[in-house]
Amino acid sequence: MFAFPTQPLTTVQQSIPLDRIRYNDQGLVPAIAQDYLDGTVLMMAWMNRDSLQKTLETGECWYWSRSRQELWHKGATSGHLQKVRSLRYDCDSDCLLVGIEQIGDIACHTGERSCFHQIDGQIQPPPADTLSQVFEIICDRRDRPTEGSYTAQLLAAGDNKILKKLGEETAEVVMAFKDDDPEQIAGEVADWIYHAMVALAHHQVDLRDVYRKLQQRRR
Numbered sequence: 001m002f003a004f005p006t007q008p009l010t011t012v013q014q015s016i017p018l019d020r021i022r023y024n025d026q027g028l029v030p031a032i033a034q035d036y037l038d039g040t041v042l043m044m045a046w047m048n049r050d051s052l053q054k055t056l057e058t059g060e061c062w063y064w065s066r067s068r069q070e071l072w073h074k075g076a077t078s079g080h081l082q083k084v085r086s087l088r089y090d091c092d093s094d095c096l097l098v099g100i101e102q103i104g105d106i107a108c109h110t111g112e113r114s115c116f117h118q119i120d121g122q123i124q125p126p127p128a129d130t131l132s133q134v135f136e137i138i139c140d141r142r143d144r145p146t147e148g149s150y151t152a153q154l155l156a157a158g159d160n161k162i163l164k165k166l167g168e169e170t171a172e173v174v175m176a177f178k179d180d181d182p183e184q185i186a187g188e189v190a191d192w193i194y195h196a197m198v199a200l201a202h203h204q205v206d207l208r209d210v211y212r213k214l215q216q217r218r219r
């Protein structure tokens with residue numbers, strides 16, 4: 001559990017207590033870098049007090065390189081900087097979670113986005129948030145339609161069918177709120193979100209662009 005809710009860095013910057021962080025025997029604290037839009041876990045590296053301070057001052061990720069024994073300004077040589085969008089620490093202050101916006105290429109160690117391996121050895125994208133996972137499947141149905149797939153059928157039918165469904169689902173959402181039944185409301189909103197994502201996929205609009213808009217509006 002992380003102590004800070006989603007706060008912009010500017011808020012955290014003023015309040016993060018550098019000395020409250022519990023550094024290990026080597027003066028280091030693990031920092032997990034996560035895509036600020038969809039929560040994809042990109043990499044883990046180490047920070048010390050100085051690198052954390054520099055990260056807070058500059059709004060860009062500075063780590064401590066254990067192999068080179070020096071501060072490491074991530075992406076400084078390649079131009080692929082990690083811009084910090086949120087910074088939180090866990091409940092016992094011994095781990096940092098850094099929400100980053102990647103400038104340029106992907107920010108993990110190897111440069112691949114899907115760099116996490118399942119326990120059985122398969123490479124799989126790290127778990128992002130639920131909407132992103134469902135959107136990924138919807139786009140896959142669009143690009144590689146499978147037999148018997150409702151989503152593939154909807155996408156093949158095109159705009160009229162998709163937008164008619166979206167309209168119907170909107171009305172059902174309104175009725176659910178009128179009925180004031182929490183279970184029904186959650187189900188109808190889930191239906192609506194799913195159909196909105198089908199429409200996004202059909203119009204080649206990325207869910208991340210929607211997330212970006214929401215992030216831009218945060219205050």
Ligand SMILES: N=c1c2ncn([C@@H]3O[C@H](COP(=O)(O)OP(=O)(O)OP(=O)(O)O)[C@@H](O)[C@H]3O)c2ncn1[C@@H]1O[C@H](COP(=O)(O)O)[C@@H](O)[C@H]1O
Binds near residue numbers: 149
């Ligand atoms: N999240 C959903 C999802 N939510 C709702 N629905 C479908 O949306 C439809 C909702 O329509 P209605 O409530 O109007 O019910 P209906 O009367 O059966 O629908 P119509 O006959 O009027 O089209 C139902 O058929 C639901 O099954 C969904 N279908 C698919 N998904 C996701 O899409 C992915 C791909 O699924 P396939 O469509 O099976 O490939 C799945 O893994 C899911 O994650």
